[in-house]
Amino acid sequence: MTALPTLEETRPTSRPTPAGHPLVGAVAAEWTKLWSVRSTWWTLVAALVTMAATAAQLAIYVVNANTDDDPTVDPGVLPVGDVVAGSLELTQFVVLALGLFAITSEFATGTIRTTLRCTPSRGRVLAAKALVVGAVTFGVGLLLGGVGAAVARPVLGEWGRAPLGGTVADIVACAGYLALVSVLALGLAAALRGPVLTLTVLLALLYIVPLSLQEPDITVLTRIADAFPGVAGSHFLAGDTEPYPAAVGLLLLAGWAAAALAGGRWALARRDA
Helix, strand or coil: CCCCCCHHHHCCCCCCCCCCCHHHHHHHHHHHHHHCCHHHHHHHHHHHHHHHHHHHHHHHHHHHHHHCCCCCCCCCCEEHHHHHHHHHHHHHHHHHHHHHHHHHHHHHHCCHHHHHHHCCCHHHHHHHHHHHHHHHHHHHHHHHHHHHHHHHHHHHHHHEECCHHHHHHHHHHHHHHHHHHHHHHHHHHHHHCCHHHHHHHHHHHHHHHHHHHCCCCCHHHHHHHHCCHHHHHHHHHHCCCCCCCHHHHHHHHHHHHHHHHHHHHHHHHHCCC
């Protein structure tokens, strides 16, 4: 006669705890979510088209300015990196959609509740989103910079130069700028929740408020404008030494991104999903 199993033998065994840091799993989940929706791929295509068209247009402007009859507007021979950086003024708003919709789409559809059930730590959720958005937009920025340089160089002709080291450095700088601005968009979106409101605040921070403060006769207001993320990023991309070094512009932009994430973390912790 077969013996009955003991209590210890019939008790269900517990599953082994997954190895690795919990943040790694959260990052993997956010990575999968980002690339599993069609909007990410459409955003990438739109960004590529926008960068190519804008870089070509700016290059044509440079050629026309150097060959027309107006000697007061003569930019001379320009590095291709300058055209790529100038093209970001428009292209960045396409790329920002990756950071903005990474969380506002979840608020809109209610899937943020599922995300927070799977990862109860709201700080970990936002950190994972920031890491994924920053990494993806940095990679996208490298691709966009390469496309912009490839389009602008032949259009510029004799009015352009593209030294390898300088061009690569400019492309990497553009990618870093896009990554930080996208993380800034993510932090604001986490706090504001709505895409329209978030985009409005971004426009204000990057352009509207600094432009309204830049009065040539009022130095104090101009210095305040220089601290805003859009202006700081412009000084960084241009490699300026005034009113502060380019590295300071990068640090200011990174500070704005970190502050936006902190604000988004505070809002997530104090409001229901």
